[in-house]
Amino acid sequence: MVNDNVINDLLNAWEETYKKGQLTFWIFLALKESNKCVEDIKEFVEKMSEGTMSCEEQSLYRTLRKFQNLEIVEYECIRVSKGPDRKYYHLTETGNELFRRFAERNILLFTKETIINLLTK
């Protein structure tokens, strides 16, 4: 008999481990779609991951600053009618190539028919 509580505990433990490092993937995906400010990235991540991923704006700022120093992302300041200028981030050439290779090696294999069949079996 399936013990639902045990499965939930195991699922939470697995997800905690699985989600480590996933924020990077979602940030890249958000910026692949279009240039975005931190608020837009946060909204994209939460919406597209159907609420399975959440992130604090502070954490996003810290990550984006690091990526900027690593020349993975760049930003341009856009003037807005209210408040200070907003930073709109985009992937650099390095960032785009990095994401392309990462997706090719780690994500696209999940689109193979044999794997999809196993996932939906």
Next chain:
Amino acid sequence: MKALTLRLGQFTLGALCLTVVFRYALNLCIGMNSVIGSLLCSVVYFGLMFLTGWYFGSKDVAENEIHDVGFRYHFVTYILCIGLGYVTHYIGWHCESLKSVTITAISWGIGLFIHFIFFLFEQKKTIKGYARDEIFQ
């Protein structure tokens, strides 16, 4: 690696002020032949420098995640202390003899060099100053 950060700049300014005040206070104490005053100045200076480095260094690590094993802060402290040691000697403050400053510069310089070797060794584990296993966390 982004070596020059805002926090390092703030530390440099703070350390510069502390070192100038310390050297001046030491100059006065030595002028008055006050051993206790000189010792007190040194202890307070050491404590404040340690706290300043700790405060700005911790913030620097939290904000910029630069993995430099504290070398940048050590280097700035060395330049300030030794540099001001020579400057105060040449402007006539009674802090340290030229020989004393030079001996400190050489012995501390050896320590700094060893720290630099560690820094280079640690840099091999990083990409542009960021620890490899922390970049995509």
